[in-house]
Amino acid sequence: MKTFLRIFTVVFFLAINQTGYANNVMYKDGYIQLPKHMREKVNLVANNVQYYFDFNCVYCRNLHPYMTTWGDTLPEYMSFTYQPIVINDPLYFMNAAAWKFVEASTIGEDKKYKYMDHIFTYLPRVTNEHQLARLIKESLNDVGLDIKDFASRYGQGEYDNYLNEQINTQKILNIEVTPSVVIGGEYLTHLGLSDGNPKDFITLLNAVTSYYIYQERENDDKSTTK
Known part of the structure; x- marks a missing residue:
């Protein structure tokens, strides 16, 4: 190619x-x-x-x-x-942070793409944070990642700076x-x-x-x- x-x-x-x-x-x-x-x-x-x-x-x-x-x-x-x-919405915050967690992991690219495909496929059925958390949990488990690890990092605000930077960059680049x-x-x-x-x-x-x-x-x- x-x-x-x-x-x-x-x-x-x-x-x-x-x-x-x-x-x-x-x-x-x-x-x-x-x-x-x-x-x-x-x-x-x-x-x-x-x-x-x-x-x-x-x-x-x-x-x-x-x-x-x-x-x-x-x-x-x-x-x-x-x-x-990323927009100012709890669902977007959680979803973007979860992807950042997956991206930074040591799993293979094929599994990262598998995770993305799972989110793309089932996200249209999600209407609230509880459902999204369940979807992320199932998607992480499916590629061998620990939902407890992500939940702990997310709950402690580890991704807050990243999310704010994403919003700022998107705004500057229009x-x-x-x-x-x-x-x-x-x-x-x-x-x-x-x-x-x-x-x-x-x-x-x-x-x-x-x-x-x-x-x-x-x-x-x-x-x-x-």
């Missing part, structure tokens, strides 16, 4: 070089270049792709099987992280649509920029990511030749 991405990048940018206005046509309203002052306010990392998703979002749920393997197509020097949306993706701390794209079409969003995500990779390589080449 990484070989395919490299080939795609080369072909894509050969086309851009042949038409001076192709970049504007391809990316018109397709991504947002984050201004410097915005990037400096939040902890954005170069060569990292942050995927902002909502367990309550039907589009995020439908894209989940694809996104579990999409990160594997990135070059080895790039990383991919899931960022759950993330109002899910899924949204921040690429390399430079570019933001989201489902709304593909007119709400998941298939077009994947195409857009691939193109913007390739654009970022190309720009980084161009900058590296310029630095090397100086």
Whole structure:
């Protein structure tokens, strides 16, 4: 898959070089270049792709099987992280904290994705904190994690700073649509920029990511030749 991405990048940018206005046509309203002052306010990392998703979002749920393997197509020097949306709601707090607990655990990636799939599948049936706590308990048990450990950490406020930081980052980046993706701390794209079409969003995500990779390589080449 990484070989395919490299080939795609080369072909894509050969086309851009042949038409001076192709970049504007391809990316018109397709991504947002984050201004410097915005990037400096939040902890954005170069060569990292942050995927902002909502367990309550039907589009995020439908894209989940694809996104579990999409990160594997990135070059080895790039990383991919899931960022759950957090709003001022007890259910969102608990759900995001539980994912943070799972993400930080030592279980395999396949089990982490299994946990996410379980939450995506059964969350629509949840209407209160008691039901969510039960769903999280069953989902953690299913992947071999201790609900008592999570409950203790959550009850002691271990995730409070994380949750507040998530809310603050989302506000600064103006993330109002899910899924949204921040690429390399430079570019933001989201489902709304593909007119709400998941298939077009994947195409857009691939193109913007390739654009970022190309720009980084161009900058590296310029630095090397100086």
